[in-house]
Amino acid sequence: MTRAEQPTAHTTTSAPDDALVADSRERAVRALLRRPQLKRLWSAQLVGGVGDTLALLVLVLLTLQTAVAEGSFGGGYRGAAFAVATVFGARIVATVLFGAVLLGPLTALTAPEGPLDRRWTMVGADGVRALLLIAAPLWIDWTPGNALTLLLVTVFVTGLAERLWTVCRESAAPALLPAPPPEGATVRPLPDHLDALRRLSxxxxxLAIPLAAAVLLVASLFNNLLG
Incomplete structure (x- = not known):
């Protein structure tokens, strides 16, 4: 048998290499959560995300209830669909405004050398959202004629506050990443902490979306039991 006729041994190492890369990425994500400051920031993001999603769902229900009662967008399924679309439209406008159009100035304001303290800005944004969400159900009783407009303004302002909170978090999180070792990458490759941070975020x-839906479902069931 000639050398050309002999079977060639093929070594397939791509699958094990991919598994090692995936395992390394998972360990990098878990390693970030072992840092106390990053874990607190992650916990705040999770709680804030659940609260923000839950608030948006509640505002959708309140706006839908008000629009149907007043007939603002007409009756039937078309009016209900317009009411829901208006809520998401107001939220999208707020997200685009602070998340794209004014992202540069906001980033400069919340930078380490900027005039705004990131921690207190995040606390203030949470406070504004909490106050608006407490007042949202009361608009229906206090000002029934303007309740729909005030609810849409609440959706817009809470969207702005959420974007401002997110800009502060994204500005603060990279500074909390672990510093590279003194020897650098000479001993072993350095983990990509920024990629791990993006994956964690x-x-x-x-995760916040199904958790918020579950909380709303449990609250609705509990309310039905009490009622």
């Missing part, structure tokens, strides 16, 4: 955002 994305997973937290996706």
């Amino acid at each position: 994305l997973r937290t955002t996706f």
